[in-house]
Amino acid sequence: MTPPGRLALTASPLVAGALKALQIATELPVAMGGPVSAASRSHVIDQLRGTATRSLQHVQVDTGAGLGGKAVALARPSTVVDYLSAQGITHKYDHAVAPERLRAMVALPVRVGETTRAVLYAASRESIAFGDRLLHAATAVATRLGRDIEVEEEVQRRLAAPTVVPPAERGDLHAELTAIAGSIADETARQRLLAVCERLRPELDLPGVALTPREVDVLRLVSEGCTNDEISDRLGLLPNTVKSYLKHAMRKLAVSNRVQAVNRARAAGLLR
Structure with missing residues (x-):
């Protein structure tokens, strides 16, 4: 069960959309990722793009272990030029990485406030050094995903709130939700929120009001x-x-x- 106020990332299209954006931004062939547990003790790689096998599917990565676990522990991106021979990480997950023949890899913690909510990976089957341009592009995708998660959760919280919105405030709520929708990068999430806004629209009439x-x-x-x-x-x-x-x-x-x-x-x- 998803903890109150936490987005069910596993079932959400947000991570999937971010992985596609990550591939485009970095021009790397493989992208994967998944949500961090509520206690931040581990994360699960539950979405893959560009992989040749399923060896990494549903791998649970402990915080501090492997490249992704290191990124979560440090709360910042971590990279390796050659994963299987890298000296700065544990090799607890080599058995899952080896079938994919992945070498260069970057792991990006997705932060919402002071909490890491997901981890994104981009990888190559060649040994390459990550330059500033690539890291900046990858980090921008992770930052955007964090913002989308935060917005999505706020929308869910508002829609789930049992408090009845006074008629005088419904217009402001509709306008605010519409503005939030405009800030969401993920197209699926944005359209879903706009559909909710449309359901509110019939309640927003202001009888007798006409602007010149x-x-x-x-x-x-x-x-x-x-x-x-x-x-x-x-x-x-x-x-x-x-x-x-x-x-x-x-x-x-x-x-x-x-x-x-x-x-x-x-x-x-x-x-x-």
Whole structure:
């Protein structure tokens, strides 16, 4: 059973998507990975890409053992130029690595806050040195996966919460979830969250609220990060006129600041 608040990585598409991204980013033929146990004592390699055998499938790697265990213990990426002859790791898992004839390998801990939640590996059947460019690309994939895990868990927590969301706050919740979906790198997870957002949409009507075209224009530019002066220049309006449109929109939407106005209008379908 997955501990409360922990993403069931084994069944999640997030790791699988990260492995594909890792192969592309590093241009290495083999990628594999899996979740770290709740107590961080081990991780299981449960997903493989580019392997020729199943020798590494379901291998449980203890923290501190092998290359992946070393990466977890140190909380940073670890590499070897030739796995089977490497001096800086234990060789507890040589029996699983040998059938794949893997030599150069990098293991990347996937961190969420101060906790390692998964380990990704990229490997080659040739002996190569890992340069800064390759390590930077690999680390970026692991970082992105950590962020996706964190977002996914937060979404699951919110959706599972028994608290009833007051109608006045549903628009803000919808807008926030939609923004979170936009930050998720994994396409499957993003689409799943957007589908949830769509189920919320029928509850987001604001009866009697209608924004004028100019109010929509102003809020759209606010959502793009424009200041009032920039909005004034882009729309050919006086700064005071921009403030007036924004003030009227905020009053209609029953909010107290411009960020809330954008979120409420977007959630209610008034701002695309």
